[in-house]
Amino acid sequence: MPVFQSEQELYDVLGRFFERVAETEESKELIASTELGPGYDAFVQYIFHKPEAKITWTAENGVLKIVCGETDLRPELVFEQTADVGHKFWLGKLDLQQALARQQIKVQGPLVNALKVLPQLDAIYPAYRDYLQEIGRDDLLR
Amino acid sequence: MAKAAILHRYGGSLSIEDVDVAAPKRGEVKVKLKAAGLCHSDWHVIDGTLPLPLPIVLGHEGAGIVEEVGEGVTSVQVGDHVVLNWVPACGRCRYCQMGRRDLCEEAARLTATGTMPDGTTRFLWQGKPVYQFLTTGAFSEYTVVPEQAVIPIRRDVPFELVALIGCSVITGVGAAIHTAQVRPGSTVAVIGAGGVGFNIIQGAALAGAKHVIAIDIVEEKLAMTKTFGATHTVNAREDDAVSAVLDLTDGLGVDYAFEAIGRPETMADAYNMTRKGGMTVIVGIAAPHETVEINAFSLPSQSKTLTGSWLGQGNPPVDYPKLLDLYAAGKLKLEPLISAVYSLEQINDGFAALKSGQTIRGVIRFDD
Numbered sequence: 001m002p003v004f005q006s007e008q009e010l011y012d013v014l015g016r017f018f019e020r021v022a023e024t025e026e027s028k029e030l031i032a033s034t035e036l037g038p039g040y041d042a043f044v045q046y047i048f049h050k051p052e053a054k055i056t057w058t059a060e061n062g063v064l065k066i067v068c069g070e071t072d073l074r075p076e077l078v079f080e081q082t083a084d085v086g087h088k089f090w091l092g093k094l095d096l097q098q099a100l101a102r103q104q105i106k107v108q109g110p111l112v113n114a115l116k117v118l119p120q121l122d123a124i125y126p127a128y129r130d131y132l133q134e135i136g137r138d139d140l141l142r
Numbered sequence: 143m144a145k146a147a148i149l150h151r152y153g154g155s156l157s158i159e160d161v162d163v164a165a166p167k168r169g170e171v172k173v174k175l176k177a178a179g180l181c182h183s184d185w186h187v188i189d190g191t192l193p194l195p196l197p198i199v200l201g202h203e204g205a206g207i208v209e210e211v212g213e214g215v216t217s218v219q220v221g222d223h224v225v226l227n228w229v230p231a232c233g234r235c236r237y238c239q240m241g242r243r244d245l246c247e248e249a250a251r252l253t254a255t256g257t258m259p260d261g262t263t264r265f266l267w268q269g270k271p272v273y274q275f276l277t278t279g280a281f282s283e284y285t286v287v288p289e290q291a292v293i294p295i296r297r298d299v300p301f302e303l304v305a306l307i308g309c310s311v312i313t314g315v316g317a318a319i320h321t322a323q324v325r326p327g328s329t330v331a332v333i334g335a336g337g338v339g340f341n342i343i344q345g346a347a348l349a350g351a352k353h354v355i356a357i358d359i360v361e362e363k364l365a366m367t368k369t370f371g372a373t374h375t376v377n378a379r380e381d382d383a384v385s386a387v388l389d390l391t392d393g394l395g396v397d398y399a400f401e402a403i404g405r406p407e408t409m410a411d412a413y414n415m416t417r418k419g420g421m422t423v424i425v426g427i428a429a430p431h432e433t434v435e436i437n438a439f440s441l442p443s444q445s446k447t448l449t450g451s452w453l454g455q456g457n458p459p460v461d462y463p464k465l466l467d468l469y470a471a472g473k474l475k476l477e478p479l480i481s482a483v484y485s486l487e488q489i490n491d492g493f494a495a496l497k498s499g500q501t502i503r504g505v506i507r508f509d510d
Binding site for chain 2: 084100
């Protein structure tokens with residue numbers, strides 16, 4: 001059975017978590033140091049399947065902004081995966097290189113930009129666990 | 143005269159017509175069909191994804207009794223029970239001489255032309271030639287085939303079961319035993335619980351696989367795979383198949399993954415759920431124009447073997463009698479593979495059921 005039973009549940013859990021990430025100093029520093037390529041107005045978009053959902057990371061006034069659902073934003077980098085795989089990734093249970101090799105995650109755009117950020121994610125994985133516990137979703141930790 | 147199911151145009155239904163079936167020429171055998179299975183390969187011709195010359199008598203998974211033999215035929219005689227062999231290997235081409243009769247160049251040529259080796263057919267409808275699918279044209283009360291296309295077998299097995307040996311059983315069991323050479327104690331995943339998939343499962347179980355993971359989207363069929371030796375099931379409608387298999391194998395992937403559907407996406411899934419250094423075997427048949435996308439970096443870094451399997455890489459004269467012996471010894475299940483038995487006149491109902499994905503194998507039983 002999929003981790004998230006509906007698109008809304010995914011937004012309520014993963015989307016809200018991303019919003020919390022957006023408030024951190026690390027993400028503000030990241031936004032300040034990242035320049036989007038010409039023609040793009042969003043950093044990254046996550047396309048999820050099972051359930052179908054979409055979350056886009058853009059910036060507004062130098063702050064990371066999370067957009068859940070359909071959007072006209074043009075992301076520089078697109079990650080496509082099932083919601084289960086996305087959930088596992090943010091729990092820190094997935095090796096990105098292996099997941100790419102097995103096509104559990106498909107990428108469009110300059111992956112190298114994302115790889116640069118990978119070491120900083122080590123601090124985020126425990127934050128996702130803590131967040132799930134905080135919102136009473138310990139069931140998603142199993 | 144014989145009744146035969148003819149495809150006149152792609153996308154249409156089969157029509158039951160009276161055809162003239164010529165007498166066998168030198169090196170040919172006339173067979174009175176007793177049973178014939180409905181296979182996805184037949185369906186691929188009907189829906190136009192495997193384009194062949196029309197009109198054509200489809201059917202290739204057949205069994206019957208030798209009615210008449212042409213001059214020079216030595217391997218069978220009138221009255222013998224036979225399974226049709228849709229890869230009638232010539233024995234002379236490079237591949238036959240290498241021991242790969244499944245890749246016979248002459249048999250591949252006949253598949254494309256829909257004819258006998260001399261370029262003609264033995265079916266006539268309203269005075270015009272009708273092609274014969276995979277040399278066999280088994281959806282007909284009678285057919286004429288090259289001598290290599292009939293394999294004599296024991297007489298004590300019902301024809302409906304015997305027919306299955308000629309395609310779904312050899313293709314599935316052979317893929318596990320001949321192509322992959324599944325080893326005892328290994329882990330196996332099979333995508334697609336249809337006529338071929340069930341036989342891959344029982345082939346892997348026969349070979350001693352420790353875990354056999356069956357993957358499909360129909361819960362009833364998944365439940366049935368357990369009786370053929372599946373140890374785990376994954377409903378791909380609910381769960382991501384690759385992730386589920388990784389979860390069941392401590393993140394490693396399986397030693398052998400088989401694809402028995404014929405879709406590029408599930409072929410990639412099979413590759414992606416194979417462990418490093420493991421083997422992926424593609425058995426399902428995709429349309430000729432389709433391509434599979436796999437990760438380029440994984441090719442060297444994961445060192446998997448990606449291969450295909452045609453006719454289970456089998457050798458029909460040796461394998462078909464052996465498979466029936468396994469059935470007689472209670473080691474190979476055949477009865478549960480048959481979901482429904484139809485008359486020739488009901489053949490379109492059978493294909494409708496096949497297309498719905500709810501059945502394992504439908505079989506035509508010919509009148510006596």
